Amino acid sequence: MTSRAVVVGVGHYLPQRVVPNSEFEATLDTSDDWIRSRSGIERRHFAADDETTSELATEAARAALADAGLKPDDIDAIVLATSTAxxxxxxxxxxxxxxxxxxxxxxxxxxxxxxxxVYALSTANAMILSGQAKRVMVIGAETFSRIMDWTDRSTCVLFGDGAGALILELQEGTGQPDDRGILATDLNSDGQFRELLYVDGGVSTQSTGFLRMQGNQVFRHAVEKLAATAETALGKAGLSAADVDWIVPHQANIRIIQGTARKMGLDMDRVIVTVQDHGNTSAASIPLALSVARQSGQIKTGDLIVTEAIGGGLAWGAVVLRM
Known part of the structure; x- marks a missing residue:
């Protein structure tokens, strides 16, 4: 028998305020068509002025607990992925x-x-397989609206706020690729690309700072690195792209999502896409998309999922799991 970290509950939360592309037209040299054509984004959610990242995360956690039929004290650990604590x-x-x-x-x-x-899933999986925990809540939550430069049309129209959560539980499998649970992970980073995507502030500078991005360079790295990490993780699991039911990618940009699927030889009808409704919610985007797809009935128990993401660092990785 082989220990596996199996998904037993998922949930998400989005702030009430919905911001359509048209709302930016009054303050920026941009338009709904311009934003859609370059990113695929149509709208996003912004947190209220008094709403915090931990509050978004808590609501997503409650939804995941309800989905799993568990109580808070049934959970051994919480791993929260965020850049906007x-x-x-x-x-x-x-x-x-x-x-x-x-x-x-x-x-x-x-x-x-x-x-x-992706990093948080890998960490939670390692804790479960090593015996440190039997059930781990993994959350992605962000309020990226707090670090936007509202004069920079190349970045501020791309991001949104939200949270998603899932619960991993120790279960026994056969050690074969048809097991439920996390089957393989692959993590990477390369600090020499720091200037491509970063925030120009922090504790040491005594400022919050704003997000800065070289979009064309990020795009170039994203498609190549995302396809490679997904294929590496599949190889570790003894699987290939042909075995995949769904890719649940980081929802950054529809062109990156399409380019990665194309490089992997997969049709877009096997890709979960929510970027049009949420924008780029950073660490929240994969669990948000996963929860939405579960609720809609797209993703079902037994489906083979690949999640992949790339972000500032650059840091990137993939997880292969069977729901």
Missing amino acids: DLTFPSAATMVQAALGMTRGFAFDLQAVCAGF
Whole structure:
């Protein structure tokens, strides 16, 4: 028998405020057509002024618990992927732990920008396989609207706020590729590309800063690296692209999503796409898309899923799992 980290619950939360592309036309030299043609984005959600990342994460966590039929104290650990935590410290994850009324276990944040959820899944999987935890809540939550330069039309129209969560549980499998659960992971980073995507502020500079991006360069790296990491993870699992039911990619840009699918030889009808409704929600985008697709009936138990993401660092990776 082989231990597996199996998904037993998923959930998501989106702030109430919906911002269509047309809302930017009053303040920027842009248009709905311009944004759609370059990104595929039609609308996104922004958190209210008094709404924090940990609050979004808590609502997603509650939805995942309800989906799994579990209570907060059934969870051993929370891993929260975010680049926009409420405070420098303590971690947003411990705030979620308190808000849920979870009186045991441990919680911590993980920061790998848009690749954060993939990194968090890999970390949670390792904790389960090593015996540190039996059930782990993995959350991606962001309020990227807090770090936008509203005069930069090349970035501020691309991002949104939201949260998604899933619960991994230790179960026994056969060790074969048809097992449910996480089958393989692949993580990568290369710090020499820092200038391509970063925030020009932080604790050491005593400023929050704004997101800065060289979009053309990020696109060039994204398609190549995302297809490669997905294929590497599939190879580790003893599978190939032909075995995949769904790709659930980081929802950054429809052209990146299409380019990656094309490079992997997969049709777009096997790709979950939510970027049109949410924009780029960074670490939240994969669990958001996964939850939405589960709710709509697209993704079903037993489906083979590949998730892949790339973000600032550059950091990128993929996870192969069977629902």
